[in-house]
Amino acid sequence: MAARIRAFAAFWYDFVVGDDWLIAVGVVIGLALTYLMSRAAVPAWWLLPLALVLLLPLSLWRAARRG
Amino acid sequence: MGSGALFIAVFLACAVEAVEATTIVLAAGTARDWRSATIGMAGALAVLAIIVAALGPAVSEVPLRGLRLVVGALLLVFGLQWLRKAILRASGHKARHDEDKIFAEQLAAAAAQPRRQAGLVPDWYGFTLSFKGVLLEGLEVVFIVLTFGSNQHDIGLATVAAGCAVAVVAAAGAAIRSPLSRVPENTMKFAVGIMLTAFGTFWGAEGAGAHWPGSDAALLVLVPAIGAFALGLVALLRNNPRTGARREAPVSATTGPAAVAADGS
DSSP states (O other), X not given: OHHHHHHHXXXXXXXXXXXXXXXXXHHHHHHHHHHHHHHTTOOOTTHHHHHHHHHHHHHHXXXXXXX | OOHHHHHHXXXXXXXXXXXXXHHHHHHHHHHTOHHHHHHHHHHHHHHHHXXXXXXXXXXXXXXXXXXXXXXHHHHHHHHHHHHXXXXXXXXXXXXOOOHHHHHHHHHXXXXXXXXXXXXXXXXXXXXXXXXXXXXXXXXXXXXXXXXXXXXXXXXXXXXXXXXXXXXXXXXXXXXXXSOOTTSOHHHHHHHHHHHHHHHHHHHHHHHTTOOOTTGGGHHHHHHHHHHHHHHHHHHHHHHOGGGOXXXXXXXXXXXXXXXXXXXXX
């Protein structure tokens, strides 16, 4: 039973998070900051594109280094 | 986002998933038993239809802002993962997705299993291989249809686009009875990664309360900007020796299953 639960959790982790957890964590932080800035009436549309510009090269660099 | 853009986005994304599902069904049918593979595929499609019927109306009831936040977050994570893989493949840091090779591996694995009849299914392994393949790839199609469709208030059009993609790919697979290696899958995955990332960024930010300059027109800037950025990263990775690149030559699209098997790859 425990093995099946582990396999189920592993399937969803792989389906949602994928190969690099850094991307998922970065997106969640980016969305949280966007929400907080929007609540404070500060323009926040630029935050996610900035997160993308930082996250993608960082993730690629990690993958390329691992080879 | 117009109806045409919605149709093209869903069609391309679903076509990529359909190519992968078709490869699995073809392997199950060729190596094992066509009747079992067909029953497995039909069973998976029935389960997917039930999921769409159950979730479709429920998703439509979710408030748009909350939906966009969750969908945007998921699309952005999926899109960045797709784009990451596509950039690594295009720059030679990862082997290209090769349906011929996958087909040969599936054939070898399927042929090694013993045959066992279960009820109306002549070959249980062929049935489960086909069922699981279609269900897993189909779940991604369902996700794409529900997220794109609900965000644009047009699940019907998204469903038609997905249906067209699956029908075109399945018809091509049935006609040639071999893996669809001539489909430019790596290029399509690159394009789909760009679109998922752009829509995820747009909807995620809106769901979190941000307002885009120019509203929906911001997508017309986001899509080409992300595309140009991704291509720039491909060029950078190709030319940067400091990444210690393990350069893997792209596999020829014309490499046949027999050649791959003989090569032992």
